[in-house]
Amino acid sequence: ARRIITIDGPAGAGKTSVSRRAAGALGLPYLDTGAMFRALALRLGPGGHELPESAIESALGAMAFDLAGRGTDTRLLIDGAPLPEAARTEAVGAMASKLAALPVVRAGLRAVQQALGRRADLLAEGRDMGTAVFPEAACKIFLDAAAEVRAARRVRQLEALGAPADYDEILAAIEARDHQDRTRAESPLAAADDAVVIDTSGLTEDEVLAAVTAAARA
Numbered sequence: 001a002r003r004i005i006t007i008d009g010p011a012g013a014g015k016t017s018v019s020r021r022a023a024g025a026l027g028l029p030y031l032d033t034g035a036m037f038r039a040l041a042l043r044l045g046p047g048g049h050e051l052p053e054s055a056i057e058s059a060l061g062a063m064a065f066d067l068a069g070r071g072t073d074t075r076l077l078i079d080g081a082p083l084p085e086a087a088r089t090e091a092v093g094a095m096a097s098k099l100a101a102l103p104v105v106r107a108g109l110r111a112v113q114q115a116l117g118r119r120a121d122l123l124a125e126g127r128d129m130g131t132a133v134f135p136e137a138a139c140k141i142f143l144d145a146a147a148e149v150r151a152a153r154r155v156r157q158l159e160a161l162g163a164p165a166d167y168d169e170i171l172a173a174i175e176a177r178d179h180q181d182r183t184r185a186e187s188p189l190a191a192a193d194d195a196v197v198i199d200t201s202g203l204t205e206d207e208v209l210a211a212v213t214a215a216a217r218a
């Protein structure tokens with residue numbers, strides 16, 4: 001069986017940068033599943049979640065996902081190209097979250113994610129990697145942090161991307177997205193029963209990385 005490590009948690013818990021670095025430390029390909037939901041959101045545009053199910057299904061079916069390389073150099077290719085940085089905004093995250101509540105979207109992307117996991121060992125990051133997509137994973141990690149801490153980090157991240165944002169707006173958007181992700185009927189955001197839960201609120205990124213790699217090597 002493949003070696004799968006899962007990292008789940010809410011928006012802004014620091015999953016993406018820690019996951020990429022942990023994949024580097026562990027020598028595993030890194031699968032950013034949020035990027036898949038964001039790519040679909042970009043493809044369908046605002047209001048995409050209100051399109052007929054058949055239109056969403058065929059848009060998803062027409063997208064090709066491929067994983068190249070490993071560690072910090074892993075590239076997720078969507079129709080041959082990486083997710084554009086412009087898709088990292090909170091607006092696209094909110095669209096992705098609405099799409100992510102639809103069973104047709106979850107089933108379609110779960111199948112793609114599981115196919116990638118059959119092809120190679122993975123460090124898979126998202127919301128439901130340990131609970132729904134890879135319940136048999138060797139090691140499951142859940143990164144959490146207070147909403148205020150996550151909002152402050154997100155503001156700094158968006159500033160670094162050249163998209164300055166207002167703290168109060170980001171906090172409200174993060175709380176709305178979390179609520180949507182935690183309360184959806186199918187595969188809601190939650191820690192798996194056998195996950196190692198790490199609260200990153202008072203930790204630096206290096207400290208989180210150390211805790212994640214220690215759990216993965218245990």
Ligand code: C5P
Nearest residue numbers: 033034035037096097100126127128181
């Ligand atoms: O992690 P990221 O912020 O890029 O994810 C965007 C959105 O995609 C999340 O808010 C969530 O609704 C959805 N998602 C999901 N399941 C995953 C990964 C992301 O539902 N495994």
